[in-house]
Amino acid sequence: MIEKTKVLTYITRGSRLLVFTHPTAPEAGIQVPGGTVEPDELVEDAALREAIEETGLAGLRLSAFLGQHSRDMSDFGIPEIHHRYYFHIWCDEDAPEYWQHGEYMSADEPIPFDFYWVEMPDDLPDIIADHSIYLPTLAANLGLA
Numbered sequence: 001m002i003e004k005t006k007v008l009t010y011i012t013r014g015s016r017l018l019v020f021t022h023p024t025a026p027e028a029g030i031q032v033p034g035g036t037v038e039p040d041e042l043v044e045d046a047a048l049r050e051a052i053e054e055t056g057l058a059g060l061r062l063s064a065f066l067g068q069h070s071r072d073m074s075d076f077g078i079p080e081i082h083h084r085y086y087f088h089i090w091c092d093e094d095a096p097e098y099w100q101h102g103e104y105m106s107a108d109e110p111i112p113f114d115f116y117w118v119e120m121p122d123d124l125p126d127i128i129a130d131h132s133i134y135l136p137t138l139a140a141n142l143g144l145a
Contacts, residue, residue, distance in 0.1 A: 007035065008033075010066070086134040
């Protein structure tokens with residue numbers, strides 16, 4: 001089993017959380033921005049880098065580390081253990097309600113993501129693969145719980 005270090009970010013504006021879907025891969029479900037930590041990269045740096053790369057937003061500010069846990073991804077057909085670090089990030093810019101942004105992986109064409117804001121805690125959708133595990137902690141930190 002391959003082990004990877006990952007970061008997941010809860011980007012908020014007020015009491016709203018940023019989530020996204022993959023329009024070309026609906027089976028990927030609703031997610032929060034995140035990704036793989038590079039060799040010798042601090043998890044805090046990876047969190048902000050991944051948030052900016054995936055969303056295209058520049059006005060992001062790291063707020064707090066929320067927790068960590070490991071997840072076996074074999075239920076998704078991925079032979080990996082993800083060691084995940086969760087962070088809260090503030091969005092300080094006037095972001096749109098909905099937008100599409102692409103992230104380049106190894107392909108010539110970017111992978112498109114459809115981003116949108118949801119109200120916490122009442123309008124949270126089902127977020128895939130335990131991406132939501134630290135949302136109660138975030139809600140408490142924001143005074144929403």
